[in-house]
Amino acid sequence: MKKFSLFFVLFVSISLMFAFAGDEFVKNVRAPQYRQVPMERSPGSFDADQYNNAMAAVVNWLRSEATAPGAVIKVNVSEEDLVEMESFECENCARSQKLRVGLVKTVGEKISFPSLDSLTRTADGGFVWTGMVESPGATALRLHFTNFNLPDNAFVYVYGVNGDNFGPYGGKGYTQSGDFWSHTITGPVTYVQVRHFGPVSEAELKSISFNIEGAGYLSEKFLIPFLTKKVDAIENVSAAAAHCPENEDCIEDATCYNVSAVADAKDAVAYMEWVSGPWIYMCTGGLIADSDPGTQIPYFMTANHCISKDDAAENLECYFFYATSNCGGNCPDPGTFPRTVGASIVDTSTNGDHSLLQLAQNPPSGTVFLGWNNTPIANNNGFKLYRISHPSGMPQAYSQHDVDDTFGYCSGLPIGEFIYSQDITGATEGGSSGSPVVNGNGEFVGQLYGGCGYTLEVCDAEENRTVDGAFAYYFSEVEPYLTGGGSGGTDMHVHSIVMSLKSAGPNNTCKALVTIVDDTSNPVDGATVSGTFSGDASGTDSGTTDGNGEVLLSVLVVGKGAVSTFTFCVDSVTHSSYTYVPGDNVETCDTY
Numbered sequence: 001m002k003k004f005s006l007f008f009v010l011f012v013s014i015s016l017m018f019a020f021a022g023d024e025f026v027k028n029v030r031a032p033q034y035r036q037v038p039m040e041r042s043p044g045s046f047d048a049d050q051y052n053n054a055m056a057a058v059v060n061w062l063r064s065e066a067t068a069p070g071a072v073i074k075v076n077v078s079e080e081d082l083v084e085m086e087s088f089e090c091e092n093c094a095r096s097q098k099l100r101v102g103l104v105k106t107v108g109e110k111i112s113f114p115s116l117d118s119l120t121r122t123a124d125g126g127f128v129w130t131g132m133v134e135s136p137g138a139t140a141l142r143l144h145f146t147n148f149n150l151p152d153n154a155f156v157y158v159y160g161v162n163g164d165n166f167g168p169y170g171g172k173g174y175t176q177s178g179d180f181w182s183h184t185i186t187g188p189v190t191y192v193q194v195r196h197f198g199p200v201s202e203a204e205l206k207s208i209s210f211n212i213e214g215a216g217y218l219s220e221k222f223l224i225p226f227l228t229k230k231v232d233a234i235e236n237v238s239a240a241a242a243h244c245p246e247n248e249d250c251i252e253d254a255t256c257y258n259v260s261a262v263a264d265a266k267d268a269v270a271y272m273e274w275v276s277g278p279w280i281y282m283c284t285g286g287l288i289a290d291s292d293p294g295t296q297i298p299y300f301m302t303a304n305h306c307i308s309k310d311d312a313a314e315n316l317e318c319y320f321f322y323a324t325s326n327c328g329g330n331c332p333d334p335g336t337f338p339r340t341v342g343a344s345i346v347d348t349s350t351n352g353d354h355s356l357l358q359l360a361q362n363p364p365s366g367t368v369f370l371g372w373n374n375t376p377i378a379n380n381n382g383f384k385l386y387r388i389s390h391p392s393g394m395p396q397a398y399s400q401h402d403v404d405d406t407f408g409y410c411s412g413l414p415i416g417e418f419i420y421s422q423d424i425t426g427a428t429e430g431g432s433s434g435s436p437v438v439n440g441n442g443e444f445v446g447q448l449y450g451g452c453g454y455t456l457e458v459c460d461a462e463e464n465r466t467v468d469g470a471f472a473y474y475f476s477e478v479e480p481y482l483t484g485g486g487s488g489g490t491d492m493h494v495h496s497i498v499m500s501l502k503s504a505g506p507n508n509t510c511k512a513l514v515t516i517v518d519d520t521s522n523p524v525d526g527a528t529v530s531g532t533f534s535g536d537a538s539g540t541d542s543g544t545t546d547g548n549g550e551v552l553l554s555v556l557v558v559g560k561g562a563v564s565t566f567t568f569c570v571d572s573v574t575h576s577s578y579t580y581v582p583g584d585n586v587e588t589c590d591t592y
Helices: 002-019 023-028 048-065 079-086 471-482
Strands: 071-074 099-112 127-134 140-146 154-160 165-169 189-196 209-218 269-276 279-287 299-303 317-320 339-341 343-349 354-359 384-389 397-403 418-425 436-438 444-453 464-470 491-504 507-518 528-535 539-544 550-557 566-574 589-591
Touching: 048 154, 048 165, 048 189, 071 099, 079 099, 099 140, 127 209, 140 154, 140 189, 209 279, 279 444, 299 444, 343 471, 354 471, 384 444, 418 444, 444 471, 464 471, 491 566, 491 589, 507 528, 507 566, 528 550, 539 550
Parallel strands: 071 127
Antiparallel strands: 099 209, 099 279, 127 189, 140 209, 154 165, 154 189, 269 279, 269 317, 279 299, 299 354, 317 339, 343 354, 384 397, 384 436, 397 418, 418 464, 436 444, 444 464, 491 507, 507 550, 528 539, 528 566, 566 589
16 A cells, blocks of 8 residues: 555656646647548449449450451460469468469560551441460469550450450550550450551551560469359358358358448458569458548558559559358359559558558449548457458458457567457458458458467467557558648658669660659659669669659669669658658668
């Protein structure tokens, strides 16, 4: 009792001392500002029949105009390629890692049209040309277009044997750079169809060309539902486990659960698929609202360990509404669901393992932008959490978790920065990474990192805990975007570094395209960037960013033959009107 009294007196004395310390102390201590933002729903609603009917109408038109293939491109994938793809293990991803679902093969095919005489002319005076890319064993294909720059009345479409089709791709493609990846087309064959509308001259014809630089081969991991037979009907929720054959037995079909907490999340969560280097990956993520009810910026939250670089985000496909049509029904083909393509990194960090993206296209009608709440809950033992995710790339799965702050924590994943919880219903597994976790009100409070525990078995809820990055922990980093604050634009940082190599005989030019943006992600023009190359290339270079915030730095390696790897690091960024903040860099170094 005396010890308690002494502590109480000491506490009161210190409190009184701080109370009379003057305004300087008060100004330097600010109570946490906890905020809640409601969800928003995009206009309209998604009609699956209408979507599929529109898709069918376009592919029927494309097929009616198709010609005999003017080019047949074979893409061969070896058993060794597939073994290497399967051997992938994501470092620091723990139990719920991102999945490697495909690989990239070089094609290097230039498509051009030397003469009108060799083309099929159309009634409007234009022409149509059809090519074919085939890769036996592929469940789906994506095509990498480069040097893409079409006149206003020429377009490219891609379509497959199963009826899915995308386009038209015009101008320099959706990236506006002439370098982009197509949408994914299911099946082992993708048709590439060029359509010129209206009269075309020989001179204009010579300006129409592009390269099919590469092909993305999607393995069975991507389209297991497409390859499997109808799942036997079930009579009750307890039998809903393993709603798709690739899932562990404890995974629960989201369609079997009518839980208010995830009613919005079902329309916000997306299956993610993207190309990065020689591989294709998948994770889960979800739309998130900004605080202005008058805007619907397509912000999208996922995990940093899933995606953190712009060159990967640029080709990201997000599949929405990917779920079974009824409890225990067919395991559907993701290719039949609407999607967006393209995104940019807004903010990413290993702090709480988060990546905030902005999609390049508006999401489909009827999607939801999740509301959020930045009140800390990592130490609220027993606090209930809910989730929709895509485990193993399968349709939407449901899980419910209780916060557990007594479990301890794994190295590098402290409680507070991360939320530990015990699986109560359902579970997560590879591919669930990045999925939003919400509270009982359906408000976003974090996203999935992975698992921590003794066995790391997906269905062992007693020995393991699910781990989410805590929104409350990293909120200050994303606050300027989600709330419109910090719009002064006086700070700048490195937004991305894209590496490339150009070889000419024994000489090699090693390049680094650096993008500088301000603190609201706007490009900074006129910034001087200096950096150093190392590894197989050595030297320094500097240059000034253009209106897109980009500067291309390079060094020439003469007479050394093949260059296999090199690294570039930004040393300094200067500008008369901006302050360089290296701590805000999305990346400071990159390796080719």
